[in-house]
């Protein structure tokens with residue numbers, strides 16, 4: 001698969017292009033960045049033609065797919081351009097600024113028979129795959145109560161697109177919370193139906209929120225909460241993921257992020273009768289550690305295989321659209 005990259009200087013350079021170069025079935029053929037100096041630097045670094053205009057690249061370079069790693073406000077127009085030139089689309093999360101844009105993107109890709117995927121790579125983490133396997137095998141019984149916490153340190157940066165509503169679409173929830181929602185929905189194979197949210201900008205002076213907490217109920221009745229923050233130091237920021245069910249729990253620490261880190265513990269503890277004493281003499285949890293996969297490589301391979309199969313699969317793109325519906329509900333409150 002021949003790839004062009006739009007927005008080559010950020011996560012594309014840090015994670016996606018290096019992963020793409022490791023994939024035996026992928027070739028990078030050109031890069032584009034709005035900043036001409038970045039475009040040049042990336043073109044020279046990866047030894048490919050470079051552009052500062054996406055249409056010039058797409059109209060002159062033959063490729064099968066486009067990876068879009070630009071700020072969120074750019075996604076929709078760049079996807080429309082990729083579809084115009086009949087390139088399959090791998091866009092970074094979140095898919096778009098809001099659910100309306102997200103639905104239009106999905107419909108456009110479906111109509112044009114263009115494969116669309118969104119960069120929610122955390123479901124490829126081997127410990128999250130393990131969590132899914134445990135849940136499907138009944139290892140925690142019926143999930144009832146779930147939580148996710150994902151935080152980082154993101155101080156005021158003049159001009160940063162993530163710190164303005166008009167360019168980022170939102171703050172900590174739009175950036176970090178969407179990963180938590182997407183992952184929990186994947187693990188539960190369920191969708192958030194109703195959500196209540198609180199958020200604030202407390203530590204920094206930017207326009208969007210630097211912290212948010214939501215509580216929710218899924219269509220299947222699972223209750224949960226997600227909290228995200230831009231104002232917790234990275235060294236103090238160990239992510240948490242917890243899923244409790246009628247027969248046990250799964251707890252993951254440090255697994256939310258760009259690398260396959262962290263550990264997962266699982267306790268199977270089914271209970272028969274009511275125990276008024278609530279004695280907690282249960283078996284030891286089992287601990288799992290990651291395989292050390294590259295999450296970005298995994299998602300590139302899956303996307304390439306989807307495209308090669310010729311069968312379009314919009315399941316995860318639909319989920320990404322639904323995540324934006326949850327985000328819209330949150331920002332209305």
Ligand SMILES: NC(=O)c1ccc[n+]([C@@H]2O[C@H](COP(=O)([O-])OP(=O)(O)OC[C@H]3O[C@@H](n4cnc5c(N)ncnc54)[C@H](O)[C@@H]3O)[C@@H](O)[C@H]2O)c1
Nearest residue numbers: 007009010011033034035069070071072074092093094119
């Ligand atoms: N999945 C992940 O792990 C992950 C991690 C970080 C960011 N992201 C997502 O990736 C996207 C980009 O985030 P980032 O952190 O790389 O941002 P960034 O600002 O660090 O990098 C964006 C790059 O796009 C370029 N750019 C800006 N406007 C452009 C335009 N109109 N056309 C072409 N290039 C343009 C910039 O010059 C820059 O090189 C966002 O959607 C973000 O949410 C995903």
